[in-house]
Amino acid sequence: MTKAAVEVTAPADTVPYSLLDTVFFVVGGVSAVWLTSLLVQWSFEWGWAQVWFFFIFWGLLAYLVLPRLHRILTRLYVPDYFIGRARTSDGLLGDPVNVALLGSAPQVHGVMQSAGWTLADDVTLASSRRIVSSTLLRRSYLEAPVSPLFLFGRQQDFAYQQEVDGTPGKRHHVRFWRCPPGWLLPGGLAVDWLAAGIYDRSVGLSLFTLQITHKIDEYTDVERDHVVGAITGADPAAEVTVIRDFSTGYHARNGGGDTIVTDGDLPIVDLRSTAGAPAGSVPPRSDSQNRRPAPTVVGAVLVGARAAAAALLALSMVLFRGEHVSSLLQPGTGPDITAAQAELAVSIATAVVLLFVVVEFLLAGFVFLGRNWARTVAMALSTAAIGMQAFDVFFGGPDITLRSNLPGLALDILLLLALSSKKSRDYALRPRKEPTTASGRALP
The missing domain is CATH 1.10.287 (Helix Hairpins)
Known part of the structure; x- marks a missing residue:
C-alpha cells in the first residue's frame, strides 16, 4: 500500500x-x-x-x-495572531470574539435557524444597495448583510441576525469562523468554531475612517449571553461550559471607534448532540478567494478606461492628422523638421498609441480574470505615470489642474488603490486547481 x-x-x-x-x-x-x-x-x-x-x-x-x-x-503595530479580537478589512482591531462552539456546520445552522435567527446575505452590490434603502426608509430586511471581519486571515464563513423594530439599523447579529484544522485556543483547548456576537444600536460615522457604519452597543457581554441563551433555548441538547477570565476584562474600541466593555469570559457551546439542519437548508460554503472581488472589477474597468482615453487620442490623431502635423512644423515647438518628417512622426506616434490601446484592453481582460502578472503590470504603469506627474510638479513643471492632468492622475491613483488592495491581491494569488485526467493525475 x-x-x-x-x-x-x-x-x-x-x-x-x-x-x-x-x-x-x-x-x-x-x-x-x-x-x-x-x-x-x-x-x-x-x-x-x-x-x-x-x-x-x-x-x-x-x-x-x-x-x-x-x-x-x-x-x-497590530499583532497577527489570535488575541480574542477580529480585524476589519483595514487591519484595525474589530469586535471581540466572545463565543466558541463544538459541532458541524449543519448543527450550527440547525440551532440558529431553530432559534429564529436569519442567515445574512453576502455583501454584494445589490445587497448593499438594499440595506442602504431599507435603513433610510425604515423597511424590514431580515437577511441584511453584515460587514466582513477577519479572523485566521479570512472573513467570516457566515453570519446570522435578528432584526429589531423592523429595520436593519437595529439588530442582533453574530459572525462565525471555522477554526483551521489542528488549531487550539490559548491554553490548548480545541474548538470547531469561533463567533462574535454584537448588537447594532444605530447607524453613524466611524470614528477612525469617517465611513458610514453601524454603531454597536458597548456591553458586548449582554449580546454574548443573548446568543448563547438563544441556542440553549432552541435545543436543550446544547451544553455550555464557560472559561472564566479567558481574556482580561477590558474597555476598548472596535474598528468603528465604538466602546467595548467585556468581562473576558468565553462560553463554549457543545452542539455535537444536537440535530443538524435539514438537507438542503445549509448554504454551500463560500470560497471568498475564488469570488471576484469588487476592487479587481474596478481595477479592470479603470485599465479599460485608460485604454479608452488612449483610443480617443488615437482617433484624434487620425481625424485631425493635418493639425497634428502643423503643430510640429510651427516655430518654437522643437527642432526644425521637414513636412515629410512631421508626417512620419505623427504616423509613428499614432501606431504607438494604437498598440498601447490594444495592450491596455488585453491587460484589462487579464486583470478581470485575476491574473497576477496583469495586475502587476497595470500597477507598474500607473506607478510610473504618477511618478512622472509628481516629478514634474515638484521640480518646477506645470501644476496639476482640474482641466488638464487631474483626471488622468486620479484614474491612475484609483487604479493603484484598487489593485493593490488585499482583496485584489488575494484573488490574484488564489490557489488554482490543476487540470487532471480521469485517473486523477495532473495533466502535463
Whole structure:
C-alpha cells in the first residue's frame, strides 16, 4: 500500500507580501494623500459653499485615504495572531470574539435557524444597495448583510441576525469562523468554531475612517449571553461550559471607534448532540478567494478606461492628422523638421498609441480574470505615470489642474488603490486547481 502525495498550496492570506506589492501598496496610499491635499488646496480657492466638492473630499478621505493609511500602519503595530479580537478589512482591531462552539456546520445552522435567527446575505452590490434603502426608509430586511471581519486571515464563513423594530439599523447579529484544522485556543483547548456576537444600536460615522457604519452597543457581554441563551433555548441538547477570565476584562474600541466593555469570559457551546439542519437548508460554503472581488472589477474597468482615453487620442490623431502635423512644423515647438518628417512622426506616434490601446484592453481582460502578472503590470504603469506627474510638479513643471492632468492622475491613483488592495491581491494569488485526467493525475 503506497501513500499518495498531496500538494498543499498555502492560501493567499498566508503568502508574504512581495517587495513589489509593498511598494505599490505604499505608493497608492501616499498618492491618495497627495490627491486629497490637492483638493484641500482648491477648496480654499473655490470655497466650501460648493456642497458637491465637500462630498467628493469626504468620499476620498473616508473610503480611500484613511483606510489605506490604517492598513499601512496596522501592519506594523497590530499583532497577527489570535488575541480574542477580529480585524476589519483595514487591519484595525474589530469586535471581540466572545463565543466558541463544538459541532458541524449543519448543527450550527440547525440551532440558529431553530432559534429564529436569519442567515445574512453576502455583501454584494445589490445587497448593499438594499440595506442602504431599507435603513433610510425604515423597511424590514431580515437577511441584511453584515460587514466582513477577519479572523485566521479570512472573513467570516457566515453570519446570522435578528432584526429589531423592523429595520436593519437595529439588530442582533453574530459572525462565525471555522477554526483551521489542528488549531487550539490559548491554553490548548480545541474548538470547531469561533463567533462574535454584537448588537447594532444605530447607524453613524466611524470614528477612525469617517465611513458610514453601524454603531454597536458597548456591553458586548449582554449580546454574548443573548446568543448563547438563544441556542440553549432552541435545543436543550446544547451544553455550555464557560472559561472564566479567558481574556482580561477590558474597555476598548472596535474598528468603528465604538466602546467595548467585556468581562473576558468565553462560553463554549457543545452542539455535537444536537440535530443538524435539514438537507438542503445549509448554504454551500463560500470560497471568498475564488469570488471576484469588487476592487479587481474596478481595477479592470479603470485599465479599460485608460485604454479608452488612449483610443480617443488615437482617433484624434487620425481625424485631425493635418493639425497634428502643423503643430510640429510651427516655430518654437522643437527642432526644425521637414513636412515629410512631421508626417512620419505623427504616423509613428499614432501606431504607438494604437498598440498601447490594444495592450491596455488585453491587460484589462487579464486583470478581470485575476491574473497576477496583469495586475502587476497595470500597477507598474500607473506607478510610473504618477511618478512622472509628481516629478514634474515638484521640480518646477506645470501644476496639476482640474482641466488638464487631474483626471488622468486620479484614474491612475484609483487604479493603484484598487489593485493593490488585499482583496485584489488575494484573488490574484488564489490557489488554482490543476487540470487532471480521469485517473486523477495532473495533466502535463
